[in-house]
Amino acid sequence: MPNFNDQILNHNGLLFLACILLYTLPVTVVSQEPPPELQRLTTDGKDKQRPAWSPDGRTLVFARHEPEGAYGASIWLYLIDPKNPNGLKRLTDRELPEYHATFAPDGAQMLMVTVSQSGTQGNLDIARLDKVGGKPETVVGDQNGKLSHQDWPAWAPDGKQFAFSSTHDGNQEIYRCNLNGADVTRLTQSPGHDAHPCYTPNGTRILFSTDRWGGLELASMAVDGTDLTRLTQSPGLDDFPAVSPDGKRIAFVSNRDGNSEVYVCDLDGGQPVNLSRNSARDTQPTWTPDGTGITFVSDRQGGTDLYTIKVQ
Amino acid sequence: MHGRTCQSASRRAFLQAGSLGALGLSMADLFALRQARAVNVNAPEAGSARAVIMLWLWGGPSQLETFDPKPDAPLEYRGPFDTIASRVPGFHMGELLPGLAQRADKFAVLRAMNHPSNDHGVAGTIALTGSIAGAIDLGGKTAGGALQPSTGAIVGRLARDGRWASSSAPRPLPPYLILGNILHQGHKRVVGEGGGLLGSAYDPFRLDYEPGVGLKVPNLDLPQDLPAPRLAARWGLLEQLQPGGGDSSKLKALAAMDNHYSLARSLITSRAGLEALDAEGEPLALRESYGSYRFGRCCLIARRLVEAGLPFVQVNWSTHVEGPEDAGDGGWDMHDNYFSIMQDRHGWMFDRSVSALLDDLDSRGLLASTLVVAVGEFGRTPKINDKAGRDHWNPCYSAMLAGGGVQGGRVIGSSDRRAEHPVDRPTTPADLGATILAAMGVTAADITSLGLTPAGQAIEELFR
Incomplete structure (x- = not known):
């Protein structure tokens, strides 16, 4: 099966031009040069969510808010080749909202969140997409006829399962299931809020955020939901954990200094380091596949855009 | 598919006010305008406010994540966000509002607002007019009685008689202006922003701002x-x-639409209007402090309009109560996925823009004469629902007021330990409307002279 990069780079030139014309937006004036270690990946300034890299590092997927979608404002998924930032391309031709996409470990498929019917207050499903421009296939929807939302899919390293958050059983918990949506297993048991799961690269543990100890903190557990371990303990929220490709470090968001920043710490403990160090809002980090950088959402230059900061 | 189609977008495009860059204003013009404003700010009035900026948080923000956190409530109520201390001892707020927490000495909070409806349409009418009369619910049923004018329409009506007028202002500006389109609940229009009993002549003039596009005149009727x-x-x-x-x-x-367009003409053809609308001339750092998203830029434009002499400017957070995930445009009606959306969007956007607005007004000497009010039509259910959201909650919610004579650092009223019901000093939208009018020096006699019946009691503790 061809991967997403092949599909992006080999498509018809005319279609490519049309996509550029349709989806490239006015470039926001950059007020100041970013620091040397920082690469700005987008410039349109529109609100964005959850960047995620293809395994080969050639393509970035992210969600962007659109004020004038066919059903009103919307959120759509886009692909971008960082070497050709003007080549922004819609991932699908859906008109209903879609977001929080992530590449499979082999780059051949994606998981994403789709709104299956607008105006339903929370009918979010997780869908699988096999090719650019294809039709996402819902793999996890409502369970037992009860409206619920599914969010933030995270692939297991073997590509056979994924974790996600859902309100199937009332409050929001972390679940895991097979790629076809079978064998949905609840992993967390807390009356509070559990969110944003991610696997460690060796596939043995799942990190997530939880409010079971007060404010949002990071925790990890075995993939069967056992061996819960608290990872952070700080005033303010800690959220959006992302484990480095070598499995040694965690990037996450914290407002422990009063502002939303991207921090990095060792997976086995240690003092978190503020990596983004900016008065703007920095959030939703993801590692570059080679582990040398962290891509995140920031409004440090006015509008909301994507940046990659180098990591030592 | 509903009515917001490519066709309507095209009409909106035709109605864009056009470039405001080539204003032909000199620095002397600008200075004269500001001087004229400053003279009137110092003129003696019954109330110290000469302008109102109403930040209308359509959809209903949660009291718990904003101005009335309950850190000791059970987990199913308090939610995942922490409580933070503010600049004012004992005044705690939600952690998503760190900027406002640092400015708590500049604003007061009402923590026991309440009214009788949890329907967006009805609650919106109550919140904007102080009365349920004429409200239309989601099912289309209209409440009895004649629709009352909004507080902004009353101010606008009195402004036509010369109240709050800047004697040297080059031309009259629309006295009641809303930055935003007509409010909707789903596909239904919500009433209560207009002149009501006073007549449609006192409906607001509307402008809007769309990032990447600029100012535009919303498509009305x-x-x-x-x-x-x-x-x-x-x-x-x-x-x-x-x-x-x-x-x-x-x-x-x-x-x-005649009145609307005559107001538009007066605005667009007046130097004061043009100058006020051209927010692009503001320093980049100031624009960025407000935020480049729609609400932030509208707050900046509101400041400029007040500075130019408008007595009542309302900024609508959104047209629809729903978010973009739900066929809306990002309102506060988050029945599901609430905490993620608050963290990703609403919390920091509100915090940043309102903080910038308060700082900007203060640095220009306008905060003392400009009443800033931030409120929605109701709050959210203290108990988190089974979709990780909060539903409508009208028995108890919060409002924020700053400037215009309001004493900062005040917390008026309190709620119970789960923010479900008022414990003391309950207040209503009618009280809030009366407070706004009192701050503007509007008396009961002024109101009755318009053929209206005064409603509510001004919240005097805000000003003492």
Whole structure:
């Protein structure tokens, strides 16, 4: 099966031009040069969510808010080749909202969140997409006829399962299931809020955020939901954990200094380091596949855009 | 698919106010305008406020994540966000509002607001007019009684008589202006922003700002079959239609717009109006402090309009109560996925823009004469629902007030340990409306002189 990069780079030139014309937006004036270690990946300034890299590092997927979608404002998924930032391309031709996409470990498929019917207050499903421009296939929807939302899919390293958050059983918990949506297993048991799961690269543990100890903190557990371990303990929220490709470090968001920043710490403990160090809002980090950088959402230059900061 | 189609977008495009860059204003003009404003700020009035900026948080923000956190409530109520201390000892707020926490000495909070409806449409009417009369619920049922004017419409009406007028202002500006389109609940329009009993002549003039596009005149009441090219003449629209000619229903619809467009003409053709609307001339750092998203930029434009002499400017957070995930445009009605959306969007956007607005007004010496109010139509259910959201909650919610004589650092009223019900000093939208009018020096006699019945009691503790 061809991967997403092949599909992006080999498509018809005319279609490519049309996509550029349709989806490239006015470039926001950059007020100041970013620091040397920082690469700005987008410039349109529109609100964005959850960047995620293809395994080969050639393509970035992210969600962007659109004020004038066919059903009103919307959120759509886009692909971008960082070497050709003007080549922004819609991932699908859906008109209903879609977001929080992530590449499979082999780059051949994606998981994403789709709104299956607008105006339903929370009918979010997780869908699988096999090719650019294809039709996402819902793999996890409502369970037992009860409206619920599914969010933030995270692939297991073997590509056979994924974790996600859902309100199937009332409050929001972390679940895991097979790629076809079978064998949905609840992993967390807390009356509070559990969110944003991610696997460690060796596939043995799942990190997530939880409010079971007060404010949002990071925790990890075995993939069967056992061996819960608290990872952070700080005033303010800690959220959006992302484990480095070598499995040694965690990037996450914290407002422990009063502002939303991207921090990095060792997976086995240690003092978190503020990596983004900016008065703007920095959030939703993801590692570059080679582990040398962290891509995140920031409004440090006015509008909301994507940046990659180098990591030592 | 509903009515917000490519066709309507095209009409909106025709109605964009156009470039405001080439204003032809000199620095002397600008200085004269500001001087004229400053003179009037110091004029003696019954109330110290000379302008109102109403930040209308459509959809209903949660009291728990903003101004009334409950850190000791059970997990199913308090939610995942922490409580933070503010600049004022004992005044705690939600952690998503760190900027406002640092400015708590500049604003007061009402923690026991309440009214009788949890329907967006009805609650919106109550919140904006102080009365349920004429409200239309989601099912289309209309409450009895005549629709009352909004607080902004009353101010606008009195402004027509010269109240709060800047004696040297070059031309009158629309006294009641809303940055945003007509409020909707789903596909239904919500009433309560207009003149009500005072008549449609006192409806607000509307402008809007769209990032990447700029200022535009929202598409209001246009007959559905009116071809877009006929709107190309913009402000000359009505002159093209002679009495007795054309479709009478169209003429009637267009006539209803006459006031709107005459106000538009007065705004666009006045130096003060043009100067006020051209927020792009503000320093980049200031624009960025407000935020480049729609609400932030509208707060900046509101400041400029007040500075130019408008007595009442309302900034609508959104047109629809729902978010983009739910066919809306990002309102506060988050029945599901609430905490993620608050963290990703609403919390920091509100915090940043309102903080910038307070700082900006203060640094210009305008905060003392400008009342800033931030409130929605109700709050959210303290108990988190089974979709990780909060539903409508009208028995108890919060409002924020700053400037215009309001003493900062005050917390008026309190709620119970789960923020479900008022414990003391309950207040209502009618009280809030009376407070706004009192701050502006409007008396009961002023209101009755308009043929209206005064409603609510001004919250005096805010000013002592």
